[in-house]
Amino acid sequence: MEFLSAISDGQFLAIAGAAIAALFAGMGSAKGTSIAGQAAAGVVTEDPGKFGQLLVLQLLPGTQGLYGFIIAFLILSKAGIIGGAAVPTAAQGFQLLAAGLPIGLVGYVSGIYQGKAAAAGVGIVAKKPEELGKAITFAAIVETYALLGLLVSFLAYNGITIG
Amino acid sequence: MAIVEMSKLSIVGLNADKRAILRLLMEYGWVQIDDSSYLLEQEYGETLQRDSAESEVIQLDQKISLLSQCLESIKKYVTIKKPMFAPKREYHAIQSEIEEDKIFETAVKINMFHRDLEAAKNEENAAMMKKEILLPWASLDVPLHQMETKYSKMVLGTFPTTMKLVQVRPKLEEVALESIVNVVKSDKQFDYCYVIAHKEAYEQTMELLKEFGFVPATLPKVEGTPQQGIKEFENQIEQRKKEQAQLAEDIKHYADTIPELENLYDYYMIQREERKVHEKLVTTQNTFCLSGWLPFEKAQNLKQELESKFHCCVETEKGNAQEGYPILLENNSIVTPFESVTNMYSCPGTKDIDPNSIMSIFYIIFFGMMLSDAGYGVIIALACFFIVKKGKMGKGEGNLFKLLGWCGVSTVVWGLIFGGVFGDLIKIPALISPLDDVMILMGMSLAFGIVHIYVGLGIKGYMLIRDGKALDALFDVGLWYLFITGICLLVIPVVAGPIGIFGEIGKYLAIVGAIGLVLTQGRSFKGIIMKGYKGVASLYGITSYFADILSYSRLMALCLSTGVIGQVINLLGDIAGPIPAIFICVIGHTANLLINALGAYVHTSRLQYVEFFGKFFEGGGIPFSPFKRKTKYTAIRTEQN
Incomplete structure (x- = not known):
């Protein structure tokens, strides 16, 4: 019984929601930046002068992690874990948990795929450095969906009232 | 414009x-x-x-490569005290051949010094290597040029350390009793040994030893013992080092000629360009x-x-x-930097309208809204305008700095509206608080989207009218205006509550628009059935307009992201106490500024490229590339005439 009440504790559920947001989005970004970074490193061995341009491309899939972090932070502060706000009930805890899902899951997948798009963009920059803008645009299209995930998470979070 | x-x-x-x-x-x-x-x-x-003037071009190419080599080598030894972002020196055309030759001679001289210096460096390395080879044998007191007597012969070489001499010696005794093997020195890999053998048994001895992994050493030619050799090489190294220092000193004397050399380089570049054009x-x-x-x-x-x-x-x-x-393209000095944004997408074609002046307005607004922090905006604007001022960058130079400068100004304005100065470090009352007035922010973002898209459609309509296709403008732009506006008015009450009479107006606008589209969008097809089908199918296009409008929600998302991360940084600073807080804030806000400025730049550009340009822009133009003097180190300032 103690176990059951522990996992239906509002604060625990909120932490779980924050963890999902930060965990998966962070994992997606880690993987995405790594994919882009590996491709960039290959180009830099040939032409170290392109480092600056390629760094921009590598950074692009890094934003999902930040979005996940934002939602995680907001959830933690609303659930009274950061700062001393009111403690959520079990139902509100589940709501916060659900609010963490969109950015967590979309962040994970879009981070990886944006990394692949950025890695392909590295190929553009390797041959035609002046076309960096186009390479960035291709990768940025993928990010749209992470942004939408962030918005849904945020709107859901914003609609939950505790207390 | x-x-x-x-x-x-x-x-x-x-x-x-x-x-x-x-x-x-x-x-x-x-x-x-x-x-x-x-x-x-x-x-x-x-x-x-x-x-063609090929021979002259080739000659100039050689001179240019000589000069660039010279400049490269002189800059290695001379540290130039040049203030950051200083403007380039003025180019002056070289008038006489005497002047040209004099500077060129200098360049040749510097290159000679540099060549000698490189040679001395190589010799130093060679001596260093020879010394390294001799080092293990240092304790051997046999002169290396006298390794033979009448009956015996001495060889130096190495065994791998895995081979113990205790194992070798009994075998050696079987083959040649009078041969001697002894270790001079050992390190991790090798035992350094000398072998003395009778000349008659020399061959057999060597053969046997090689089976045990003996490798005769290849030693540099030395008169005297290894110790003496090492001494000599050390002297050589010393000598070469002195030579190098002297030569570097000689090169440094020419530090003052760098401006002239650079000017000559540009002079040759211009000459080359002038000769090269003959080929056309x-x-x-x-x-x-x-x-x-x-x-x-x-x-x-x-x-x-x-x-x-x-x-x-x-x-x-x-x-x-x-x-x-x-x-x-010709634009005023504020819009000119934004041409580079458009050109990154595609250079406008002759049938296009130069979109830059309209685009730049939206660009500045959107960038500011995404970054939305007055503190960051002040930093960006001040830094960029300072660089532009310091570098005396005229029209067409330093475009990125000018562009970011204006975006920085807009960021300050939006930061004040949203009450963000370095997150919530400095608390100011917000006109619209992103975290509380969520629906207002969302509505604003989408409203900007609708305006942006309408302007894009409007330009398309204008282009059609300009080309004498007023009816097309009415059908392809006007009807869409009606339809989109109608649908928007129908959607707003569902999301944000009643809007009174406008909902009713929306219904009629949508119906009129839809009927119009059904009747007109199939007009280029043959047969009543195809016309009807294409007309109805065109209504599906509303989804792409809605996708475009929703895409502007990124304005809100990025605005939130800057603000919240800024607040988190300040909170972490609060927790850590006053002194670590300074570090946390400086590093944290710098990182937040860079990442979010990059994000704002990327996503603002995307809104222009995909949502805005997609409506009317054809592109594919070939940029005008005038025949002019192009320089690398100096600047040519001419009055605009």
Whole structure:
């Protein structure tokens, strides 16, 4: 019984929601930046002068992690874990948990795929450095969906009232 | 504010005047010279030949590479105290050959010093290596040039340490009793040994030892013992080092000539450009023909000037937008930097409208809204305008800094609206708080989207009317205005509560728009069924408009992201206490500024490229590339004429 009440504790559920947001989005970004970074490193061995341009491309899939972090932070502060706000009930805890899902899951997948798009963009920059803008645009299209995930998470979070 | 109209230019002149004419055009710097070799394929082509000044170009290439080598080597030894972002020096044309030769001689001299220096460095390395080889044998007191006596012979070499001499010696005794093997020194990998054998048993000894992994050492030639050799090489190294220092000192004496060398480099670059362009001309024995483009308004003056100064025939003909001409954009000094944003997508074509002035307004607004922190905005604006001022960057230079400078100003404004100064470090009352007035922020973002898209559609409509297709403008733009507006008015009450009479108006707008679209969108197809089908199917296009409008929600998302991360940084600083807080805030806000400025730049550009340009922009123009003096180290400042 103690176990059951522990996992239906509002604060625990909120932490779980924050963890999902930060965990998966962070994992997606880690993987995405790594994919882009590996491709960039290959180009830099040939032409170290392109480092600056390629760094921009590598950074692009890094934003999902930040979005996940934002939602995680907001959830933690609303659930009274950061700062001393009111403690959520079990139902509100589940709501916060659900609010963490969109950015967590979309962040994970879009981070990886944006990394692949950025890695392909590295190929553009390797041959035609002046076309960096186009390479960035291709990768940025993928990010749209992470942004939408962030918005849904945020709107859901914003609609939950505790207390 | 627009795409500059171009005239096609053809000049036929005497070969005697060719250089003078080219020089004049180059100094003006607003004539593009095209390849005229297509004339060779015309019916009279046989009388023509391609012009060239290849030998001169090659000569200049050699001089340029010599100079660039010289500049590279001198800059290695001289640290130049140059203030950051200092403007480039003024270019001055070299007047006499004596002046040119004098500077060139200097460059040759510097290159000689540099070559000697490199040679000394190589010799030093070689001596160093020889010394390294001798080091293990240092304790051997046998002169290396006397390794033989009448009956015996001595060899130096190595065994791998895995091979113990205790194992070797018994075998050696079997083959050649009088041979000796002894270790001089050991390290991790090798035992360094000497072997003395009777000359008669030498071959057998060596064969046996090689089976055990013995490798004779290849030693540098030395008179005397290894110790003496090491001494000698050390002396050599010392000597070479001194030489290098002396030569570096010699090179440093020429530090003051760097500006002149750079100027000469640019002088040669210009000369080369001038010779290189010959390849685009065609000539007969006594005349040449040149063709190209220049801005329409300058055509008449140039024609008069050339025809009065030289014996030549100049023809200009106004370019035709349908056939296309090279694209030169003319905008005011605020809009000019934004041309680079458009050009990154595609250079406008002759049928396009220069979108830059309208685009730049939205660009500045959107960037500011995404970054939305007054503190960050102040930093960006001050830094960028400082760099532009310090570098005395004229029109067309430092575009990125100017662009970011204006975006920074907009960021300050939006930061004040949203109450963000370094997150919540400095608390100011917010007109709209992103975290509380969520629906207002969302509504604002989408409203900006609708305006942006409507403007894009409006430009498309304008272009259609300009081309005399007023009906197309009405059908393809006007009806969509009605339909989108109607649908928006129908959607708003569902999301945000009642809006009174407007909902009713929306219903009728949507119905009128939809009927209009169904009736007109299939007009280019044959047959009543296809027309009807295409018309109905076109209504599906509303989804893409809605996707476009929703895409502007990124304005809100990025605005939130800057603000929340800023607040988190400040909170972490609060938790850590006052002194670590300074570090946390400085590092954290710098990182947040950089990442979010990058995000704002990327996503603002995307909104322009995909949502805005997609509505009307054709692109695909070829940028105007005038024949002018191009320099690397110096700047040519001319009055705009």
